Structures are given as structure tokens and as C-alpha cells.
Amino acid sequence: MPRIFRVRLFSCVVAATLLAACSREDSNSYQGYVEGEFVYVASSQSGKLVDLSVTRGQTITTGTPLFALESVDETAALDQAKRQLVATQSQLEDILTGKRAPEVASVRAQLALARANARKAALQLRRDEAQFDAGGISKGQLDDSRANADATAAQARDLSEQVDIARLPGRPQQIAAQRAQVAAAQAVVAQAQWKLDQKRVAAPADGLVYDTLYRRGEWVQAGSPIVQMLPPGNIKVRFFVPESAVGALSAGRAVSIHCDGCAADVAARITYVSNQAEYTPPVIYSNESRAKLVFMIEAHANASDASKLHPGQPVAVRLQ
Missing domain, CATH: 1.10.287 (Helix Hairpins)
Structure with missing residues (x-):
């Protein structure tokens, strides 16, 4: 059965962009990065992998066969x-x-x-x-x-x-x-029919085959992910805004996402506003350092545009 794990991709570029966010001239533009929530598809049964129907980088639709495990015992x-x-x-x-x-x-x-x-x-x-x-x-x-x-x-x-x-x-x-x-x-x-059906697993949603974690002939334990998928709806952008700007933001507000190499900006909407403040390092708390308080914001693009974004990619987010 599919299991969703939240994969947070952080790098040194994040810290750099956060620091840059405090000194930019455009008060409506903020630096951020793309994050993906991957779907790890597994079987509830153990067995030898006899068929792997997809390859890494392939775009598939819901119901596409992903893999099959040996099922002699379940068939009998x-x-x-x-x-x-x-x-x-x-x-x-x-x-x-x-x-x-x-x-x-x-x-x-x-x-x-x-x-x-x-x-x-x-x-x-x-x-x-x-x-x-x-x-x-x-x-x-x-x-x-x-x-x-x-x-x-x-x-x-x-x-x-x-x-x-x-x-x-x-x-x-x-x-x-x-x-x-x-x-x-x-x-x-x-x-018995359910156990047999678990030996052949199909895609739970449309999306990209981000990676395959086993090869044909290998033994797979029950619950071990075999295919790593990234549905378009699981691609989001994270960016941080200062304390002075967070009060005007709420879920549903439109934003535009600019990324290097994109032919045009990608339209998106804010889906989450954190209620906990963070500090851009280094900092020692004082009244004078409140300007360094930032709040995490998440935004999702339309499913048709989400494929233009890639996990780990730095972006610029402009409020509309």
C-alpha cells in the first residue's frame, strides 16, 4: 500500500536565500525553494520481484502497473x-x-x-x-x-x-x-484474493516515477518501498517572510513563482502559513533583532504547472 513520507530538501542555498530575504529591495518578493512529498509505493506482502513495469523519470497515470512480486503460493x-x-x-x-x-x-x-x-x-x-x-x-x-x-x-x-x-x-x-x-x-x-492482489501493485495517482529502489530478482520484504513517486499535487514551494509581512498573508492568496530556466512564471496559491516564528542565523534575541524573525509559508502550483518545478530548486516568490 502507498506510504507518504515528507522529504525535506535543505541545502546551504536555503540559508543564503534566507539571509538575502532580509536585505532585498522588493518587499513583495521572497526567496524560497521547491520541496517534494514523495509517495513510496510498497506491497504488504513479501516476495521476489519478478516484474518492474516502470523506469525512473517516467510520467505515469493512475492505475498504471508498477511492479509484481512472485505469487505462486498466493495463487495456490x-x-x-x-x-x-x-x-x-x-x-x-x-x-x-x-x-x-x-x-x-x-x-x-x-x-x-x-x-x-x-x-x-x-x-x-x-x-x-x-x-x-x-x-x-x-x-x-x-x-x-x-x-x-x-x-x-x-x-x-x-x-x-x-x-x-x-x-x-x-x-x-x-x-x-x-x-x-x-x-x-x-x-x-x-x-486469499486480497493477498494475491497485493502481489501486483498499480500507481495510486498520476505522477513522476522519481526512482526505483529494487531490481528484478531481488527479494523484497513486506512494506519495503519499491517505487518512489512524485505526484504533481505533492510539489510545493517553501519560502520565508519577515514578521512584519506575515500578518497580511493567509491561505488562498495568489503568488507567482519565478525559477531559472522556466519559460514563464508559475502561478500558485498559498496553502499554509506557519504560526511559529524562526530566526535567521546567527542571532541573539533582543528587541532590536525582531527584524530577523521569519515565518515559513507554503504554496502549491496548479497540477498542470507543478511539473515545471523540481525538488531542491531555488525560486523567487512574488506576492500578488
Whole structure:
């Protein structure tokens, strides 16, 4: 994921320009320098760098592929997670649909046989009752016939209920548990997909590829920047104004930036006014040295003009 570090470029020219700011003739013009806030693009995963799609000095747009890390393990993990998801979804469908058609047919066949036996036992009971009334059989034989009729009838009722049960889906608790398994499998797939996506990183914004920090084949630790970018919006100008001038400045005020080699001045607007004073060295504080108090001001140019400025470049800023 992109991580933004503020890189402050100071040099001896800064001190010189600050000293010069106290003695210039044009009270609306101040010396400053260009600063860049670089975007260090990294992956949250470790791996060998297998592809570096950009080169230093290249201007790119949002979404341009930057680099790719080896992803054999992540690809296999995603494939495994997807297969496990399919298995849990199939189990849920099986629970929701009840038994298979052949299983239901088998229970129905057993029910038909049980009903036939029940009818046969009922007929035999009626015959035995008539024979008992005529004195042809004993009371014990009649009791056996009645018990057989009751047993076969009960068996037929039981199989009839089994046919109805075979058509029913699983119990609500069983279905809820299986649905939770499906949700868990979906989360594993999403996690595996995210890790795989982290192995291929694209540009988070338009800008300049300021530098590349690794070469193909090198091992990259998680979080280590691979590409250093400088979006136009991250280029700003810093300059310092004396205490007597800071009160008239506020965010939004227009300024013009002059730089050596620029075809024309660059329009910009103040975006930050420091609320802390600094001293131009050397100084020993006294009422007479208040003139040496300066305040830091930051200004940003339009994105279309920002590319004309370069970090570390000395500039002259004129208030409008």
C-alpha cells in the first residue's frame, strides 16, 4: 500500500536565500525553494520481484502497473479456498433439497411392501376372528393374529412418515450451521484474493516515477518501498517572510513563482502559513533583532504547472 513520507530538501542555498530575504529591495518578493512529498509505493506482502513495469523519470497515470512480486503460493491458496467454497456450497444445497430421488424411491418401495403385508395381516385377523367365534381356533392363535396385524400396520405408518421426512430439507439449526460454513469459506476466498492482489501493485495517482529502489530478482520484504513517486499535487514551494509581512498573508492568496530556466512564471496559491516564528542565523534575541524573525509559508502550483518545478530548486516568490 502507498506510504507518504515528507522529504525535506535543505541545502546551504536555503540559508543564503534566507539571509538575502532580509536585505532585498522588493518587499513583495521572497526567496524560497521547491520541496517534494514523495509517495513510496510498497506491497504488504513479501516476495521476489519478478516484474518492474516502470523506469525512473517516467510520467505515469493512475492505475498504471508498477511492479509484481512472485505469487505462486498466493495463487495456490486462492485456488484451494475456491474449491473449499464449492464443497461447502454443495453440502448446503444437499441439506436444503433433502434425500436424493433414488433414496426416496427406495423408501416408497418399502412402504408399498409394508402396506401389502398390513392388508394381508388384516384379512387373516378377520378370518381368525370368525374361526374363533365358531370354536375352530384357540384364543392364543387369535391373539397372535391380532398382534401381527397391529405390527404390520404400524410398520406401514412408520415407512409412510419416512417418505415424508425424506422430502424435507435439513433441520433449521443444521442449515444455519452450514450457511455459516459457506460464509466462512467466502471470507477465506476474499482473504486469499486480497493477498494475491497485493502481489501486483498499480500507481495510486498520476505522477513522476522519481526512482526505483529494487531490481528484478531481488527479494523484497513486506512494506519495503519499491517505487518512489512524485505526484504533481505533492510539489510545493517553501519560502520565508519577515514578521512584519506575515500578518497580511493567509491561505488562498495568489503568488507567482519565478525559477531559472522556466519559460514563464508559475502561478500558485498559498496553502499554509506557519504560526511559529524562526530566526535567521546567527542571532541573539533582543528587541532590536525582531527584524530577523521569519515565518515559513507554503504554496502549491496548479497540477498542470507543478511539473515545471523540481525538488531542491531555488525560486523567487512574488506576492500578488
